[in-house]
Amino acid sequence: MNRDAPAIASASTEGPIPPKTAEQKLARKNELKAKSTLLLAIYDEHLLKFHGIKDANTLWEEIKARFEGNKESKKMQKTILKQQYENFTASRSKGLDKTYDRF
Structure with missing residues (x-):
């Protein structure tokens, strides 16, 4: 090796790595x-x-x-979420923070 020659970094035998x-x-x-x-x-x-x-x-x-999912499963999921929303009630034994998190 010649110490005066600049070193060329290459990842493969094809040539030097192109700069990014x-x-x-x-x-x-x-x-x-x-x-x-x-x-x-x-x-x-x-x-x-x-x-x-x-x-x-x-x-x-x-x-x-x-x-x-398909259209039928989306419709069913929408119906279930709507029912859960309509049936949601706040519990007096749980705090407002817990009720909000559940909502």
Whole structure:
């Protein structure tokens, strides 16, 4: 090795690593932030099903496909939530904070 020659860092035999631009770094940072936010929103028991997905857009599409349901299930869920809302009562034995949290 010649100590006077500049060292060239390369990841492969194809040549030197191309420098990343500021836009590429920002896009990568935003992509990681979006993916981690989506993964944080998933319950732990479902997390392993989505963990292998590489980008945020694909992850979002998979989440929608799994949890969105069809029109009938949405209508049923809406009816159940409406009934729960109409039947909600505040308990005197529990404080206002607990009642608010339950609501």
